[in-house]
Amino acid sequence: MVMNYEALPLYIQIAQKLRESIQQGVYQVEEKLPSEHQLSERFGVNRHTLRRAVSLLKEEGLLRTDKGRGIFLGVCRT
Amino acid sequence: MVMNYEALPLYIQIAQKLRESIQQGVYQVEEKLPSEHQLSERFGVNRHTLRRAVSLLKEEGLLRTDKGRGIFLGVCRT
Amino acid sequence: MVMNYEALPLYIQIAQKLRESIQQGVYQVEEKLPSEHQLSERFGVNRHTLRRAVSLLKEEGLLRTDKGRGIFLGVCRT
Amino acid sequence: MVMNYEALPLYIQIAQKLRESIQQGVYQVEEKLPSEHQLSERFGVNRHTLRRAVSLLKEEGLLRTDKGRGIFLGVCRT
DNA sequence: GTGGTCTAGACCACG
């Protein structure tokens, strides 16, 4: 299916990039990802945008956030 | 009035649980409560979060802390 | 009465400095103070320590914090 | 000079051992030493004893403690 | 070995 990724909302593009990184095994299960602050800088977006992207992946069960600790790769990643 | 207690900060939820224990007479007047360390483990939170809860009950006069000794049930509990 | 101010906790010393600034009219009523971040840098302490100092002045009614906005000089300052 | 180290107070013995480690270059300048807790376990003594030993080395200018951070090798070590 | 203070740095919720 052909998609014009450029036209999609920024946070969905970021979510997709994160999703791909995860699927490519960039992060290990239960591994702590870089902080919101670092990820937002890395993608060159506002922290809010980054948080919306992370939020999507949390709903998908790919990620998990632990308050005061960080963002983690979810346990179940079928 | 409907309230979403789940959404309240952890330290307020814990303060409420401690308050109820006290009102139910779990601890005797002038009795030493478990230590901050033990209570924080019991509630599954960080010691600092537990301390914020205790701090609230100190303001209410329910609890009293003695440096180097422990947490005690306040003297006057009408 | 002689007191060893140096021995007082940092957050109490800082609260006193802020209190004096306010009483000297450094800030106007309803004026926004520098952010927690800026104040903590100015006093050379961690943000949490600065927050404890501000917390004391809030209890005294000198300051007021607006979530997401900042720290403000309290309305009534007779 | 002959000394009966065994007869010296424990904290002085510990201080001497730490002093020797430092002089042997075990720690780098400005390096963070293991925590009070770890050092006391390592020497098999109470934390109070360890603290008295560290205190001696602080007076000598060999060590410096930063509250909330740890024990550090002092800057000037002639 | 307890409570007290301080640092450090994370995510959260509100604009």
Place this chain on the structure above:
DNA sequence: GTGGTCTAGACCACG
């Protein structure tokens, strides 16, 4: 980008 909460773990001061 602010203040709010939470975690983590250090040293301090009192017994």
